Amino acid sequence: MDYNNKLHSFSGIPFTSPSSYRRLLGKLLYLTNSISDLSYAVSHLSQFIFAPTDQHQTSTNHILIYLKHSPALGLLFPSNNIISIKGFSDSDWGACLDTRKFAKSWCFFMGSSLISWKSKKQNTVSRSSAEVEYRVMAMASCEAH
Known part of the structure; x- marks a missing residue:
């Protein structure tokens, strides 16, 4: 998600049926447990779950593109980790x-x-x-x- 893109409740054209946006955001929320990079973007987009617009969907699509191009990212706990x-x-x-x-x-x-x-x-x-x-x-x- 572009950090400089300041979204708000009235940015863009509202959806007539926001159920697909809600389902997608629910799936992304589940992914934040193992891919911490998504936490900020998904929580920011979750603010608009009751009245999403086309700009919110565009930002969500950017997250999907990120996931497509970085499939190996996630939490890693190596066995030779230093305890600090x-x-x-x-x-x-x-x-x-x-x-x-x-x-x-x-x-x-x-x-x-x-x-x-x-x-x-x-x-x-x-x-x-x-x-x-x-x-x-x-x-x-x-x-x-």
Whole structure:
């Protein structure tokens, strides 16, 4: 999914029958358990499941093209993995154009293997990007504990 493509509820022409879009997104949600690269894009497109448009479908098609060209990607847990835990966190202040809420995300690695990740739109609206970064670091450190 193109990160710079800012989708919102009213971008594009609405579907008359959104059931095929919903079924496809459900299948992609299932794939996020083993292919963590899809997590952000699928969760972002899931916001529009009640009123999808043609632009949302185009973004979903980009995910399918990505999957077609990268069939060997997924989670790998090698046996010679070094036992060290690294964590990363990030946020996007005002990411949602409809609600202006921020997106929080973090991931943790044990050696080179991804063991935990989360990407979610926050429940509240924050006043600054510094407040957003502080909240995400606090939540990620609780996850690491």
